[in-house]
Amino acid sequence: MTAPARTERIPFFPPDLFEADRTVLLDLLLELGLSPEQRFILGEHTRRFEGLLREALGAADVVACASGTSALDLALTAVDVGPGDEVVVPAFGCAPLASSVVQLGATPVFADIDPHTMVADPGDAERRITGRTKALMPAHMFSVMADMPRFAGLARRHGVRLVEDSAVAQGAVLDGTPAGLWGEAGVFSFVQVKSFGMPGEGGVVVTRDAALGERVRMLRNHGQDGSNRFLHHVIGRNSRFDEIQAAFQVHRFGGLPQRLERRAAIAAYYTERFAPLAERGIVPPPAGTDGRCYYVYTVLADRRRELAAHLQEQGVDCHAYYPLPLPQHPAFAVFAAPGDRWPHAERAARRALSLPVHHRLTDADVEYVADAVCAFAAH
Structure with a gap:
């Protein structure tokens, strides 16, 4: 892997969100x-x-x-x-x-x-x-x-x-x-x-x-x-x-539009960088701004566990949301019909990995995250 490890981590959510x-x-x-x-x-x-x-x-x-x-x-x-x-x-x-x-x-x-x-x-x-x-x-x-x-x-x-x-x-x-x-x-x-x-x-x-x-x-x-x-x-x-x-x-x-605009710009940069990686098993969300929200930025990765471990080693925090579809949880399985399946939900639960996209990230942080993902895909 070519991306050098950082001495300071890039947090998934900013610890200083309300400091200002x-x-x-x-x-x-x-x-x-x-x-x-x-x-x-x-x-x-x-x-x-x-x-x-x-x-x-x-x-x-x-x-x-x-x-x-x-x-x-x-x-x-x-x-x-x-x-x-x-x-x-x-x-x-x-x-x-x-x-x-x-x-x-x-x-x-x-x-x-x-x-x-x-x-x-x-x-x-x-x-x-x-x-x-x-x-x-x-x-x-x-x-x-x-x-x-x-x-x-x-x-x-x-x-x-x-x-x-x-x-x-x-x-x-x-x-x-x-x-x-x-x-x-x-x-x-x-x-x-x-x-x-x-x-x-x-x-x-x-x-x-x-x-x-x-x-x-x-x-x-x-x-x-x-x-x-x-x-x-x-x-x-x-x-x-x-x-x-x-x-x-x-x-x-009053500051919400600016914060959302920053998140959207980060997401657009990620998507542009990751678009060529689909053939290597890392699929970004669709490009564009219509119908887009930037709560978190999530890719679909065939080797999610290995990608997550690589990012953690490089000092980038990431998060795998919803590792099980809802009807496979004990609390909700009783409501699922016997034999019913949700193949796309099951696959997303295995592949979805979210990257930092909060407005406190610097341009250097964002570039570093993208470099780390691309370095993993290259190998």
């Missing part, structure tokens, strides 16, 4: 912690944060809640998913895709994925729709949005609900429509590792439907509406947003 905002965060902690109102949840800062996102997206409503997982739960509940229903979800992805369905007493039905983009295959999803199907829930994966025009068409044609797991895709746009607004409801996650991550848990439900947004707003706060604290209209949850985090996200919101 340390003083602001501490000041907000003191300001809100010592304020006479003692309002730590669902206050003015949360309303302002929701308003910023609503205006930026052109959404009818944005409802902040406790986490991205909770946002999925609230969105599915708001579209009336419940016991006896089925929800078609990708076979490859994070556990909440299935667990959020199971928690409501419904059944996750696993669809295979596109072999290159690793997002749910609309064709396979359609063949899994039955008379019990209540909703489709495609998810955007790594740096690629799902084929939402086709999923929207499926939902209309079959008369089912469409919930968009856009947790990793804030800032992405497909055919002029922002991620989160293709379905009846979408979600974003603000856990630290996401593109608009914060020092804690949090998420939002976004929607074009004001009535659905109002229902989510009640569900997140024990079924109460904003006018009467002790009147419970529905059985709700405790999924409320933290005021300190809301104020911090408002502070950081």
Whole structure:
């Protein structure tokens, strides 16, 4: 291998993500912690944060809640998913895709994925729709949005609900429509590792439907509406947003486009460098910017274990997400039909390897990562 080892590692996620905002965060902690109102949840800062996102997206409503997982739960509940229903979800992805369905007493039905983009295959999803199907829930994966025009068409044609797991895709746009607004409801996650991550848990439900947004707003706060604290209209949850985090996200919101632009530039460089490596068993994601999100940058590597070991030796941290398809986990295997297979999801689980793409990387860091991958492919 020709790439020399570094004395300092290139981290997969930056350890100094909030260093530039340390003083602001501490000041907000003191300001809100010592304020006479003692309002730590669902206050003015949360309303302002929701308003910023609503205006930026052109959404009818944005409802902040406790986490991205909770946002999925609230969105599915708001579209009336419940016991006896089925929800078609990708076979490859994070556990909440299935667990959020199971928690409501419904059944996750696993669809295979596109072999290159690793997002749910609309064709396979359609063949899994039955008379019990209540909703489709495609998810955007790594740096690629799902084929939402086709999923929207499926939902209309079959008369089912469409919930968009856009947790990793804030800032992405497909055919002029922002991620989160293709379905009846979408979600974003603000856990630290996401593109608009914060020092804690949090998420939002976004929607074009004001009535659905109002229902989510009640569900997140024990079924109460904003006018009467002790009147419970529905059985709700405790999924409320933290005021300190809301104020911090408002502070950081103006810099999000620049951070996303930096991630996109890094990803474009990687893809250009890695495009010739397909014949050597390393396949980058599709080039371009439409329908792209840059949560993490993921290649498909035939020799993933060896590539990961090589990168670690060269001082580059990497990560293999989702080493098993969801229906092969003990928690979800009971929901899979005997003998059912998801060949593309199974292959992606063996091959997917994610590389650093965060905005704190220098040009030299990015070039070094690309050099290390290319050096491995050359040998």
